Amino acid sequence: MIPASFDYVRPASLEEAVAALDGAGEEAKVLSGGQSLLPLLRMRLSYPSVLVDVGRLEELRGIRDEGGHLAIGAAATHDEVVRSPLVNAECPLVALATATVADPAVRHRGTFGGSLAHADPAGDLPAVAVALDMEFVIRSSSGERIVAARDFFVDYLETALAPGEIITEIRVPKLGDGWGFHYEKFHRTAQAWATVGVAAAVRVSTQGGRHIEEARVGLTNMGSTPVRATEVEAAVRGAELNGQAGTNGSGGGGSVNGHPRSQEGAAPGNGNGAGSAPHGGPGPRGALRQASELAAEGTSPPTDLHGGPGYRRHLARVLTYRALGTAARSALGG
Numbered sequence: 001m002i003p004a005s006f007d008y009v010r011p012a013s014l015e016e017a018v019a020a021l022d023g024a025g026e027e028a029k030v031l032s033g034g035q036s037l038l039p040l041l042r043m044r045l046s047y048p049s050v051l052v053d054v055g056r057l058e059e060l061r062g063i064r065d066e067g068g069h070l071a072i073g074a075a076a077t078h079d080e081v082v083r084s085p086l087v088n089a090e091c092p093l094v095a096l097a098t099a100t101v102a103d104p105a106v107r108h109r110g111t112f113g114g115s116l117a118h119a120d121p122a123g124d125l126p127a128v129a130v131a132l133d134m135e136f137v138i139r140s141s142s143g144e145r146i147v148a149a150r151d152f153f154v155d156y157l158e159t160a161l162a163p164g165e166i167i168t169e170i171r172v173p174k175l176g177d178g179w180g181f182h183y184e185k186f187h188r189t190a191q192a193w194a195t196v197g198v199a200a201a202v203r204v205s206t207q208g209g210r211h212i213e214e215a216r217v218g219l220t221n222m223g224s225t226p227v228r229a230t231e232v233e234a235a236v237r238g239a240e241l242n243g244q245a246g247t248n249g250s251g252g253g254g255s256v257n258g259h260p261r262s263q264e265g266a267a268p269g270n271g272n273g274a275g276s277a278p279h280g281g282p283g284p285r286g287a288l289r290q291a292s293e294l295a296a297e298g299t300s301p302p303t304d305l306h307g308g309p310g311y312r313r314h315l316a317r318v319l320t321y322r323a324l325g326t327a328a329r330s331a332l333g334g
């Protein structure tokens with residue numbers, strides 16, 4: 001389908017972009033990589049009268065180390081994020097999840113800020129944003145404000161952004177030492193959106209036996225907004241990791257494109273199974289499993305061609321088990 005007609009503005013600076021948006025009011029829309037907005041225009045699900053193209057503004061590009069956090073420019077492409085040595089060193093969960101977004105062509109055009117502003121609950125980055133407590137730096141003619149990720153995602157494709165506002169950068173806190181990370185994504189065809197995804201960050205202590213000190217878990221596509229699985233986070237705190245501890249050899253957490261095993265009992269990384277407790281029972285793997293059983297609590301998963309709420313709840317539990325196990329293993333250098 002051909003989009004409805006619109007005016008196209010390509011400002012030379014952030015200031016010009018803010019002025020262009022201000023002048024056009026609610027009829028204007030920010031355009032960045034166009035990977036989500038252009039399909040909406042073509043389907044006439046969106047018909048702004050003005051597009052303000054910020055995708056090439058240098059002020060919105062780049063990735064900087066600002067001490068306690070990384071500042072990722074809103075118009076940094078997915079490909080730049082995946083390849084960034086800073087992101088890989090300081091916030092690897094961001095690189096792991098971004099590497100699963102679509103295909104190389106989309107990752108070269110689509111942007112970090114555009115993906116988050118689009119707020120598709122099936123998108124991979126919003127769950128990472130809530131798990132890592134990212135912050136959005138937002139500019140408009142009224143000045144600058146900062147919005148925490150937990151307040152940014154309001155509903156399906158809806159954010160706290162008001163008309164005339166532009167995300168300039170996203171701040172990703174550095175978590176420090178002792179953390180391991182994993183993004184576990186289930187999708188039915190390669191390079192597609194997640195049916196369900198789980199972003200996990202796990203801090204492991206080796207003082208007085210290996211155990212999980214802290215965990216962050218974000219869920220993709222388990223509601224109209226990304227979900228922070230706080231019940232899992234609380235339940236897994238203190239879980240002992242001696243023995244196999246879900247930190248097993250053969251990659252139960254598996255690749256980001258791995259499919260969950262069909263039975264509920266399938267354990268993450270049960271390479272040799274030695275030293276493990278029976279599934280769900282006492283012992284380290286039981287502790288991760290029991291915590292993962294809470295992954296679907298308080299969620300409202302959608303129904304679509306790929307499955308209904310029951311199927312997605314099952315996936316959330318299995319994928320959380322895998323993600324926690326693999327993140328814990330990576331925290332231990334495995």
Ligand SMILES: Cc1cc2nc3c(=O)[nH]c(=O)nc-3n(C[C@H](O)[C@H](O)[C@H](O)COP(=O)(O)OP(=O)(O)OC[C@H]3O[C@@H](n4cnc5c(N)ncnc54)[C@H](O)[C@@H]3O)c2cc1C
Nearest residue numbers: 032033034035036037102110111114115117123124167192
């Ligand atoms: C074939 C295909 C497969 C895909 N698969 C996946 C996938 O597996 N996982 C996934 O997460 N995503 C996937 N996507 C979406 C992709 O990640 C897009 O890049 C992303 O959703 C939008 O980024 P963009 O820069 O293209 O934004 P645009 O399309 O330009 O804009 C998207 C929305 O964000 C707003 N916006 C953009 N930048 C800003 C800003 N700086 N400030 C305020 N608002 C802004 C726009 O107004 C618009 O509402 C896929 C897309 C395609 C085409």
